Amino acid sequence: MHNICTLFRREFASYFATPLAFVFIVIFLFLTGVCTFVLGGFFERGQADLAPFFTYHPWLYLFFIPALSMRLWAEERKSGTIELLMTLPVTLWQAVLGKFLAAWAFAGVALALTFPMWITVNYLGDPDNGTILAAYVGSFLMAGGFLAIGSCISATTRNQVIAFILTAMVCLVLFLLTGFGPAINALDGLLPQSIIDAIASMSFLTHFSSIAKGVIDLRDLLYFATLIAISLAANAIVLDMKKAD
Amino acid sequence: MIEINHLTKRYGVLKAVDDLTFSVAAGEVLGFLGPNGAGKSTTMKMITGFLAPTSGSIRVCGHDVESAPLAAKTCMGYLPEGAPAYAEMTVRAFLDFIANVRGLAGDRRKSRLDDVISRLALGSVLEQPIETLSKGFKRRVGLAQALLHDPPVLILDEPTDGLDPNQKHEVRTLISAMSKDKIIVISTHILEEVDALCNRAIIISNGRILADDTPRNLKARSATGRLDDVFRAITTGAPVQGVAAHA
Structure with a gap:
């Protein structure tokens, strides 16, 4: 635990040692604003809720989260610090968890800084704050899912650009499009309904939208927890098999 | 104490380290010599637990690097290459x-x-x-x-690479000052360094030990008294003037 904490703090601080944190947070906040007010029609809808804000989170995460996760292990490989890290008295698990949790906490900070949105909607009307809280929890869990996949993919390469593109593609094809109406409808008739339902149940979108409606179902929580656990286990296995180069 | 037993590392068909067996005791400063690609860094990476050996075992301070990695890593300090x-x-x-x-x-x-x-x-x-x-x-x-x-054991991969002569001197002084009760393993291309620092030198090439002796005895193999000549004779197998055949 002590080691996870030490690695967490180092990794978390490293985001703020460069302009990365600032650039990331500013652009993230700007784009969530654009999505909510322009694309989502926040005012035109005339409803006091944050649905237009949360609807776009999966698509924003699609390129924001790989930008966070791409450096997690690829940079360690590129700079050779992986050799330093792996010869310190820490276990592989501690390293994987410490780094992942730091990235997740950073994503959490970016998400928390969208609080003016919450203040705005409370100022303008009388929203269901329980639903909003649930949606925040769902969004944070979804960010964790994206990050765990990104961390695993980052461990396979020393090239951050490759890590970014692969993560975005895997998340898009396997975890977003599978739950995206127009994409899943295209499969109608090609595959039996039960298989289509099974595919859709694997998607971030399916689980996120059910939490965002304000219902925190154990199955949705388990889905994200399992996804994160499996991705991080794969991450550790990849590192163990391929430490050098 | 470092005990290395029949250590082998294969990359596909290439044997980077081939059945290495040696041990290092406290107070020894071991110079690890060899041409580029001889397996020096690979051996150090296995000693420090970064790479897993294909076969063979390594014990550092009595801890097996593979079965008790944390205990072994705790008693080592490691400067990776670069x-x-x-x-x-x-x-x-x-x-x-x-x-x-x-x-x-x-x-x-x-x-x-x-x-x-x-x-x-x-x-x-x-x-x-x-x-x-x-x-x-x-x-x-x-x-x-x-x-x-x-740490009681120091593994230093090319500690003076890229330093200017003054800095090299400082680092060597530092290593000498620490050497009394520690085990220090350094890899280097610079033969004078071995002469100045080490009380034991192992020359490896293609993953095998070709010589394991004190720098003084190695030098004595050449009529010129130059470690460079001995190194060339041993690692290339070619005759070098002044070095007795089968040295």
Whole structure:
């Protein structure tokens, strides 16, 4: 635990040692604003809720989260610090968890800084704050899912650009499009309904939208927890098999 | 004590390290010599637990590196080739991080930090990000990191590579001063360094030990008394003037 904490703090601080944190947070906040007010029609809808804000989170995460996760292990490989890290008295698990949790906490900070949105909607009307809280929890869990996949993919390469593109593609094809109406409808008739339902149940979108409606179902929580656990286990296995180069 | 037993590392068909067996006792400064690609770094990476051996075993301070990696890593300090460090961190933050991972606390933490900072003359660059440092300083930060917990075993992969002659001299003085009760393994291309620092030299090529002797005895194999000639004769197998055949 002590080691996870030490690695967490180092990794978390490293985001703020460069302009990365600032650039990331500013652009993230700007784009969530654009999505909510322009694309989502926040005012035109005339409803006091944050649905237009949360609807776009999966698509924003699609390129924001790989930008966070791409450096997690690829940079360690590129700079050779992986050799330093792996010869310190820490276990592989501690390293994987410490780094992942730091990235997740950073994503959490970016998400928390969208609080003016919450203040705005409370100022303008009388929203269901329980639903909003649930949606925040769902969004944070979804960010964790994206990050765990990104961390695993980052461990396979020393090239951050490759890590970014692969993560975005895997998340898009396997975890977003599978739950995206127009994409899943295209499969109608090609595959039996039960298989289509099974595919859709694997998607971030399916689980996120059910939490965002304000219902925190154990199955949705388990889905994200399992996804994160499996991705991080794969991450550790990849590192163990391929430490050098 | 480092005990290496029939250590082998294969990459596909290539044998990077081929059935290496040797042990190093406290007080020994072992110079690991060999041409590029001889298997020096691979061996060091296996000793420090970064790479897993294909076969064979390594014990450091009585701990098997594969079955008790944390205990073995705790008693080693390691300077990897090229002295990698987290570039965006300041020297102080980096050393603090290492001290935390090494579990140093209280007075001992402070005295160890003060000790390595003064030994390696890092006082003037403590607040600078590591990426802005010169090669010499980066190498010294890497050494400071390896020495911080005052380990009984030091594994240094090319500790003086890229340093200017004055810095080389300082690092050698530092290593000599520490050598009394520690095990120090250094790899190097610089033969004079072996002469100046080590009381034992192992020459490897293609992953095999070709010579294991004191630098003095190795030099005696050549009529010219030059370690370079002996090194060339041993690693190339070609006749070199002044070195007796089958040396």
